[in-house]
Amino acid sequence: xxxxxxxxxxxxxxxxxxxxxxxxxxxxxxxxxxxxxxxxxxxxxxxxxxxxxxxxxxxxxxxxxxxxxxxxxxxxxxxxxxxxxxxxxxxxxxxxxxxxxxxxxxxxxxxxxxxxxxxxxxxxxxxxxxxxxxxxxxxxxxxxxxxxxxxxxxxxxxxxxxxxxxxxxxxxxxxxxxxxxxxxxxxxxxxxxxxxxxxxxxxxxxxxxxxxxxxxxxxxxxxxxxxxxxxxxxxxxxxxxxxxxxxxxxxxxxxxxxxxxxxxxxxxxxxxxxxxxxxxxxxxxxxxxxxxxxxxxxxxxxxxxxxxxxxxxxxxxxxxxxxxxxxxxxxxxxxxxxxxxxxxxxxxxxxxxxxxxxxx
Ligand code: NAD
Ligand code: WQD
Numbered sequence: 001x002x003x004x005x006x007x008x009x010x011x012x013x014x015x016x017x018x019x020x021x022x023x024x025x026x027x028x029x030x031x032x033x034x035x036x037x038x039x040x041x042x043x044x045x046x047x048x049x050x051x052x053x054x055x056x057x058x059x060x061x062x063x064x065x066x067x068x069x070x071x072x073x074x075x076x077x078x079x080x081x082x083x084x085x086x087x088x089x090x091x092x093x094x095x096x097x098x099x100x101x102x103x104x105x106x107x108x109x110x111x112x113x114x115x116x117x118x119x120x121x122x123x124x125x126x127x128x129x130x131x132x133x134x135x136x137x138x139x140x141x142x143x144x145x146x147x148x149x150x151x152x153x154x155x156x157x158x159x160x161x162x163x164x165x166x167x168x169x170x171x172x173x174x175x176x177x178x179x180x181x182x183x184x185x186x187x188x189x190x191x192x193x194x195x196x197x198x199x200x201x202x203x204x205x206x207x208x209x210x211x212x213x214x215x216x217x218x219x220x221x222x223x224x225x226x227x228x229x230x231x232x233x234x235x236x237x238x239x240x241x242x243x244x245x246x247x248x249x250x251x252x253x254x255x256x257x258x259x260x261x262x263x264x265x266x267x268x269x270x271x272x273x274x275x276x277x278x279x280x281x282x283x284x285x286x287x288x289x290x291x292x293x294x295x296x297x298x299x300x301x302x303x304x305x306x307x308x309x310x311x312x313x314x315x316x317x318x319x320x321x322x323x324x325x326x327x328x329x330x331x332x333x334x335x336x337x338x339x340x341x342x343x344x345x346x347x348x349x350x351x352x353x354x355x356x357x358x359x360x
Pocket of ligand 1: 010011012013014015016017034035036037038039040066067068069088089090091092093108112131132133134186187188189202
């Protein structure tokens with residue numbers, strides 16, 4: 001039985017959260033998930049993603065439609081359940097939107113985190129895994145990027161919320177030794193659960209490469225716009241470290257295992273494959289494994305885009321005992337399976353078996 005048994009997953013109905021819940025249940029944890037559906041399908045009756053996570057695992061999830069900005073509501077959840085650790089996914093994450101609505105992003109991401117930390121402390125819960133991002137590194141000074149690469153010179157508001165939270169966590173763990181926190185800096189999450197039952201289905205406008213490419217392959221969008229083919233990379237297109245979402249999920253289970261047995265204060269780990277793949281390479285692989293044709297249109301570079309980045313993920317391997325298992329081909333195949341099985345995403349009105357607000 002895992003030592004940190006009951007895990008509160010914030011943003012559990014979202015893309016990475018719903019996949020992580022599957023791994024948590026399979027590893028024997030009890031899951032309490034919350035989401036306000038700012039960027040996920042669902043309503044008072046629950047979340048179709050989490051209902052499917054139950055279907056995959058044969059286990060049940062306690063779910064609350066709750067907003068981290070509503071402190072009394074979150075406090076009630078902590079009063080009702082003895083929570084051993086929080087995995088904090090809930091955040092707004094659209095880079096473009098964050099530039100237009102900075103206060104919305106600072107309020108949701110920073111205040112949401114502050115509320116959560118205060119409520120955790122009041123309930124004697126000091127264990128947390130936080131979703132950070134490779135975005136905190138800004139334009140890399142060197143690749144592969146190690147965890148001690150400088151952070152903070154970021155060109156967008158979303159990225160700054162992640163950076164500010166990391167700084168907040170440093171101050172907190174320095175001031176109060178009870179805290180035991182792991183911040184995971186994800187590189188570019190893609191793919192879907194191999195069952196095809198859960199995947200990425202944002203309710204807000206999205207601009208990420210893989211979901212956009214899949215929409216083109218489905219014929220829902222006419223062409224994939226490639227932002228720049230004059231970068232200083234082997235084929236001129238941008239290079240990223242794409243990581244399968246189930247590999248990310250297992251990184252969280254590994255992080256819980258480290259927290260359970262050790263007092264570490266605050267530790268930071270990169271979660272990536274350690275391999276850079278260009279836009280053009282990803283399109284070629286996607287076409288070959290799915291048998292589709294993606295019409296491309298090359299345009300100017302997208303403002304704020306970085307030329308090339310990939311992770312040095314050796315620290316996570318050494319200290320978490322974690323490494324990636326899925327290839328880039330599997331990332332494409334699994335994402336495509338999810339898209340073709342669910343061309344319109346999750347059913348918009350679901351009959352849920354998820355236990356909502358603690359009652360079945
Ligand atoms: P997502 O939007 O699918 O999931 C986030 C979930 O949080 C959504 O379901 C949303 O409704 C919920 N949420 C937002 N604000 C909330 C609030 N105030 N109260 C309750 N719920 C709230 O995003 P994701 O891709 O699953 O990302 C999960 C985390 O990982 C985020 O913190 C994100 O910033 C981080 N991250 C994502 C990526 C990526 O490319 N997907 C990369 C690096 C880091
Ligand atoms: C990948 C590559 C684009 C779309 C973003 C966030 C980052 C992190 C991960 C949360 C780039 C190119 C894309 C398209 C294209 N999220 N591209 N045509 O920008 O690396 O990172 O998600 O923390 O903070 O900024 O991801 O998927 O948007 O782009 O040519 O239609 O694909 O230029 O080279 P990005 P992405």
